[in-house]
Amino acid sequence: xxxxxxxxxxxxxxxxxxxxxxxFALMGLAPGxxxxxxxRSQGGEPLPEAVQALRSELRLDAPAPVRYxxxxxxxxxxDLGTSYRxxxxxxxxxxxRFPATLQLAVAAMLVALAIALPAGVLSAMRxxxxxxxxxxxxxxxGNAMPSFWxxxxxxxxxxxxxxxxxxxxxxxxxxxxLPALALGLGVAARLTRLLRASLLEVLRADYMRTAYAKGLxxxxxxxxxxxxxxxxxxxxxxxxxxxxxxxxxxxxxxxFAWPGIGRYAITAIFLRxxxxxxxxxxxxxxxxxxxxxxxxxxYRWLDPRLHFGSHEGAR
Amino acid sequence: xxxxxxxxxxxxFESALAxxxxxxxxxxxxxxxxxxxxxTDRPAGxxxxxxxxxxxxxxxxxxxxxxxxDTAVDGNTALRVGLAExxxxxxxxxxxxxxxxxxxxxxxxxxxxxxxxxxxxFSDGTPVDAAAVKASLERALDxxxxxxxxxxxxxxRLKDATTLQVVTQAPxxxxxxxxxxxxxxxxxxxxxxxxxxxxxxxxxxxxxYIVERHVTGxxxxxxxxxxxxxxxxxxxxxxxxxxxxxxxxxLALQAGDIDLAQTIxxxxxxxxxxxxRFLVKEATSLRVHKVFxxxxxxxxxxxxxxxxxxxxxxxxxxxKAGMSGGANAATGALPxxxxxxxxxxxxxxxxxxxxxxxxxxxxxxxxxDGVVEKDGRPLLATMLTFKTRPELPVFAEIIQAQLRAIxxxxxxxxxxxxxxxLNTGDWDIATSSTQTVQGGDPLAFFQNYMHSRGRLNSGxxxxxxxxxxxxQAATAPGDRRAQLICDASKIATEEVAFVWLVYPKLYYxxxxxxxxxxxxPNDFYFMDAMIGKSEK
Numbered sequence: 050x051x052x053x054x055x056x057x058x059x060x061x062x063x064x065x066x067x068x069x070x071x072x073f074a075l076m077g078l079a080p081g082x083x084x085x086x087x088x089r090s091q092g093g094e095p096l097p098e099a100v101q102a103l104r105s106e107l108r109l110d111a112p113a114p115v116r117y118x119x120x121x122x123x124x125x126x127x128d129l130g131t132s133y134r135x136x137x138x139x140x141x142x143x144x145x146r147f148p149a150t151l152q153l154a155v156a157a158m159l160v161a162l163a164i165a166l167p168a169g170v171l172s173a174m175r176x177x178x179x180x181x182x183x184x185x186x187x188x189x190x191g192n193a194m195p196s197f198w199x200x201x202x203x204x205x206x207x208x209x210x211x212x213x214x215x216x217x218x219x220x221x222x223x224x225x226x227l228p229a230l231a232l233g234l235g236v237a238a239r240l241t242r243l244l245r246a247s248l249l250e251v252l253r254a255d256y257m258r259t260a261y262a263k264g265l266x267x268x269x270x271x272x273x274x275x276x277x278x279x280x281x282x283x284x285x286x287x288x289x290x291x292x293x294x295x296x297x298x299x300x301x302x303x304x305f306a307w308p309g310i311g312r313y314a315i316t317a318i319f320l321r322x323x324x325x326x327x328x329x330x331x332x333x334x335x336x337x338x339x340x341x342x343x344x345x346x347x348y349r350w351l352d353p354r355l356h357f358g359s360h361e362g363a364r
Numbered sequence: 365x366x367x368x369x370x371x372x373x374x375x376x377f378e379s380a381l382a383x384x385x386x387x388x389x390x391x392x393x394x395x396x397x398x399x400x401x402x403x404t405d406r407p408a409g410x411x412x413x414x415x416x417x418x419x420x421x422x423x424x425x426x427x428x429x430x431x432x433x434d435t436a437v438d439g440n441t442a443l444r445v446g447l448a449e450x451x452x453x454x455x456x457x458x459x460x461x462x463x464x465x466x467x468x469x470x471x472x473x474x475x476x477x478x479x480x481x482x483x484x485x486f487s488d489g490t491p492v493d494a495a496a497v498k499a500s501l502e503r504a505l506d507x508x509x510x511x512x513x514x515x516x517x518x519x520x521r522l523k524d525a526t527t528l529q530v531v532t533q534a535p536x537x538x539x540x541x542x543x544x545x546x547x548x549x550x551x552x553x554x555x556x557x558x559x560x561x562x563x564x565x566x567x568x569x570x571x572x573y574i575v576e577r578h579v580t581g582x583x584x585x586x587x588x589x590x591x592x593x594x595x596x597x598x599x600x601x602x603x604x605x606x607x608x609x610x611x612x613x614x615l616a617l618q619a620g621d622i623d624l625a626q627t628i629x630x631x632x633x634x635x636x637x638x639x640x641r642f643l644v645k646e647a648t649s650l651r652v653h654k655v656f657x658x659x660x661x662x663x664x665x666x667x668x669x670x671x672x673x674x675x676x677x678x679x680x681x682x683x684k685a686g687m688s689g690g691a692n693a694a695t696g697a698l699p700x701x702x703x704x705x706x707x708x709x710x711x712x713x714x715x716x717x718x719x720x721x722x723x724x725x726x727x728x729x730x731x732x733d734g735v736v737e738k739d740g741r742p743l744l745a746t747m748l749t750f751k752t753r754p755e756l757p758v759f760a761e762i763i764q765a766q767l768r769a770i771x772x773x774x775x776x777x778x779x780x781x782x783x784x785x786l787n788t789g790d791w792d793i794a795t796s797s798t799q800t801v802q803g804g805d806p807l808a809f810f811q812n813y814m815h816s817r818g819r820l821n822s823g824x825x826x827x828x829x830x831x832x833x834x835x836q837a838a839t840a841p842g843d844r845r846a847q848l849i850c851d852a853s854k855i856a857t858e859e860v861a862f863v864w865l866v867y868p869k870l871y872y873x874x875x876x877x878x879x880x881x882x883x884x885p886n887d888f889y890f891m892d893a894m895i896g897k898s899e900k
Contacts, residue, residue: 080781091438091510091547096812097819099513106509135432135580137564142580201611208619216619217425217612218605219582306425306607306616308582316429316581316608 057342061335068334069124069327070117076323077113083133083321084109090134090320107133120327129331130324132317139328143310146297147332149219150309153232153302154294156225160233161240161290168237169244173279174271176249184241191238197300200231204304217306228305232298236290243286248279277351284351288344295340296333417588420897421601422878425613425622429606430584433575434556434564436507439546443888445584445604446573446597448549451478451497452540454804454886458650458702460540464492464550464570466526468543470841473535474518478528478543484593486552487574492593494528499553511547514802536839541804546888572597572893582606598880598896617642617873623897624881625873626890630690636873645872647883648701650801652694653682653759655863656748656786656794660824663743664792668725670860673793674711675718676770677763683866686758691866697809697853699867701885702800705850708857710864718770729771736771745774748794750782756795759865763795786822795865801886807845810834810852814861825861 084103088095104110111119123130129139168188172181207227208216215224251257252275260270297311306312310329317325348355431441435448442448452460452468462468466479484492498520504511516533523529532539542548555568565578570593573586584604588597605622607613613625614632618639628636628644636642657664657673664670679693692699695710722728727736727743735742745767749760757778764774774793779785782796802808812820815834816827830852837848857864872883872890880894 080779080784082781082784085783088509091440096513099509102512103509134438135564136434136437137432137561137580145579146581201615204612204615204619208621209615212619216616216621217607218616218621304609304612306582306605306609306612308579312429313581 053345054342057338057345061338064338065331065334068330069121072327072330073113073117073120073323076321076326079321081321082109083107083323086319086321087133120324124331129328132325133322134317134320134325139324142313142325143328143332146308146310146313149307150295150297150302150311152225153228153298153307153309154291156229157232157236157294157298158287158291160229161236162287164234164237165240165244169241169283170248170271170276172241172245173248173252174267181245185245188238188241188245191234192242194235196231196235196298197304199234200228200301200304203227203231217304219306219308224305224307228298228301228307231301231305232294236294239290240283240286244279244283247282248275251275251279254278280351281348284344284347288340288347289337292333292337292340295336297329417596417600418598418896418899419600420598420899421603422599422624422895422897423603423622424605424891425607425616425625426604427608427613427626429581429608430578430604431580432564433567433578433584435546435549435551435567435569436504436511437564439508439510439549440888441584442549442567442569442571443546444891445586446602446891446893447567447569447571447575447586448546448551449570450545450549451543452804454541454544454884454889456882456884458801458804458885460544460804464497465540465543468540470536470539471529473839474532474537476530476532476539477523478530478540480526480528481593482526484570485591486555486568486570487589487591488552488555488568489591490552490554492550492570493525494522495525496552496554497550498522498528500550501548503551503553503556504548508547510545514542514545515548534838536841536845538805538807538845544804573599573602576601594893597893602891614873617875623875623878627887628871628873630688630869630871632873633688633690633871641876643874643876643878645874645881645883647870647885648692648699649868649870649887650699650702650799650885651797651868652697652699652800653691653753653756653795653797653865653868654694655763655865656791656796656823657860657862658789658792658823659826659861660789661792663738666725667859668721669727669743670863671711672718672721672725672770673767673772674860674863675714675721676766676772677711677863677865678713678766679866680713681762681766682759685762686755687866687868690871691868694864694866696857697814697862697864698800698806698849699885701867702806703846703849703853705853708850708854710857715769722770727771734768734771735773743772745772745792746790747774747776748779748782748785748791749776750779750785750796752782753797756797759795763793783822789822789824793863797868807834807837807849810849810856811838814852814856823862825856827855827859827861830855830859830861 084100084107085095088099088103120130132139132142168184172184175181204216204227207214214226218224257270257275260274297309297314299311299315302309302312303315314329431438433442433447435442439448449463451463451465453463455461464481464484466481468476468478470476480492480494480497486492501520505515517530518533519531521529530539550570552568556563559566566575572589572592574589576587577585587601607616610629610632614628616622617625633644636644657670659665683689683691683693696705696708698705722736726738729736747760749757751757760776764776767774786794798809800806800809811834812818814821814825814830816831833848833852833855837845837852840848870883870887874881877898879896879898883890
């Protein structure tokens with residue numbers, strides 16, 4: 050376990066290095082100049098000399114590899130750089146947005162699990178029943194509906210028509226409900242379908258017949274024996290979905306004016322704020338690596354036969 | 365209560381004094397004089413009747429994510445939320461009106477004298493004198509790329525405690541207009557030095573409001589500045605939340621989350637208008653949507669071909685289909701909100717005339733394929749467009765269809781970076797949009813885009829007539845300058861330096877509780893001290 054953890058820990062910087070090189074290269078290939086984008090965002094028609102002056106002020110006139118090495122040098126000293134736009138430290142800006150993103154991610158995941166676990170299990174236990182049909186239809190709709198569309202519909206219904214909840218913004222628990230639903234319902238749909246399929250497969254397994262044969266109640270058989278096994282693939286998807294949510298849901302955050310990392314990253318991309326983009330990408334990659342590790346730990350708990358280091362055997 | 369009314373009376377007295385002293389300076393001033401004292405456009409603000417200050421909070425759904433409040437980094441947020449003031453302010457006719465300045469007069473071609481209004485205070489209570497203004501301008505010139513470009517100064521001198529002498533690098537620079545730019549906002553340099561980095565979140569400036577809470581990229585909350593030098597702002601508090609999505613702003617207004625939605629899309633206007641709780645206010649922006657023409661390419665060097673292009677475009681169709689009616693058809697280079705010019709009628713939509721002009725230029729469709737040719741070469745056009753302004757690609761498609769009607773075959777290329785694409789020279793026409801007024805002055809638009817040596821003249825416009833008029837305007841004083849700019853607009857239109865398409869409008873959705881809101885053509889001024897809210 051410890052060895053495995055250390056292995057993962059060592060792989061983290063390598064992953065981050067790779068990700069940062071790729072992001073840097075992609076930003077270099079993408080059209081648009083940060084200095085010009087910045088001046089334009091300030092409402093002007095940027096003149097070439099103003100762009101040039103800002104470029105040298107932001108030290109953008111050096112060749113890309115030099116800029117990368119400079120950036121890397123600073124990152125190794127724990128400095129993620131300074132936003133071109135706000136001129137404040139990226140690490141500080143990321144940290145100030147992280148709580149909002151974490152809040153939304155956890156809330157959305159709770160919504161997803163609260164719906165998907167019962168819906169998936171009941172669907173699988175009574176396949177082709179009316180309940181299963183409704184659950185499958187809803188899951189299909191949830192999978193097909195883009196989150197931004199769902200978000201607007203939710204605002205129309207709960208904020209504009211019924212006036213139960215605030216439409217956009219942050220600050221109170223009430224503000225959290227609609228964005229959490231907009232994000233969580235999509236994840237719930239995905240998880241429901243997956244759990245149903247996985248559980249159906251497990252329910253047909255020999256050991257389940259044995260469980261029933263020794264006189265176990267259906268409920269006990271499913272919760273004690275089937276669910277744990279059926280959860281393996283679901284845990285993977287929960288892990289990646291949570292990673293997505295932690296990376297910030299750019300569109301939903303924009304619609305709800307939610308002060309999270311997704312909106313921060315999107316604004317930075319529009320403004321070609323390289324330092325911020327790099328900072329966001331590093332954060333997202335770290336979140337994914339850590340979540341993957343957690344998923345692996347869960348695997349072992351769910352199926353003790355799996356060993357760390359040889360988890361290729363995992364389903 | 366007593367305190368408040370005493371305080372209000374004192375304020376009123378001081379304002380009157382300030383106005384009075386400004387008037388004296390104005391009356392004595394020889395030479396060019398810009399604006400008058402505390403004029404009609406100054407946010408005179410005011411108190412609710414009976415001397416009691418309103419406790420209302422105005423919630424604004426902003427199109428911008430609040431940025432830094434340090435105006436030397438980016439002045440727009442601080443100006444928009446009522447924190448920052450400049451020496452001069454743009455009036456509704458865009459003419460500079462003295463704000464912190466009591467007036468400005470030009471002594472000779474390069475020297476200006478600017479009086480500082482007496483009684484102006486920073487939000488920490490310290491007085492604003494000529495030395496403080498000098499320090500603030502020097503800080504802006506040191507730190508702000510925008511200020512450096514606009515404000516080309518040789519020297520700032522203190523004449524006395526309330527008067528500055530400013531020497532510009534070029535003759536007859538429209539200095540008072542430039543001093544309306546948000547990058548030149550007057551800040552307390554002393555406070556900036558003391559606060560260091562914290563200044564960007566808690567700046568000390570002179571506006572009617574001060575910061576209560578500021579989270580970059582999210583929200584700015586401002587409250588009434590108790591030591592404001594003018595009459596106090598009409599609101600106790602304003603909350604600006606960045607809602608970059610149009611639907612979010614509209615829905616938030618409908619849900620009652622906000623009182624004012626900044627610039628809503630034309631398509632959302634009927635929805636808001638249909639609701640008895642809201643009003644829509646409109647203003648013409650300072651933008652012009654236009655078509656770049658590549659004058660370096662042989663086909664477009666003939667003015668008749670360019671005129672044919674201008675006649676072939678049905679601007680009403682662009683307004684309807686591309687902008688849901690949220691614009692006016694353009695006649696000249698400048699929207700009337702930027703500068704009202706008479707005698708520029710533009711190009712009517714006239715397919716027959718366009719065909720005639722093309723025929724006159726030697727183009728006819730000899731092979732009957734629907735595309736006109738000259739010397740065997742068909743008239744083809746590569747049209748660039750980009751998506752940042754969603755109406756522009758739609759414009760490109762409509763124009764493509766309209767050009768087909770006169771025998772020009774256009775192919776559309778959507779690019780990400782329009783500036784870079786234009787610089788390659790590998791194109792014929794391009795849809796684009798420009799803010800026509802920079803630092804309160806529309807001349808730069810002509811200098812940069814239409815002068816043969818213009819730094820943004822990627823269409824290679826080369827007209828001796830236009831160059832002459834633009835050069836004259838650059839050094840001409842006051843009213844003569846405005847006339848010359850109108851002349852330039854006329855020439856640029858007649859010679860089709862660009863094809864002018866439409867002047868977009870700005871719409872604001874507001875709750876009927878909001879009082880005193882009249883949108884300014886420059887959306888940086890969408891908020892001012894006159895805005896209030898009835899407490900029903």
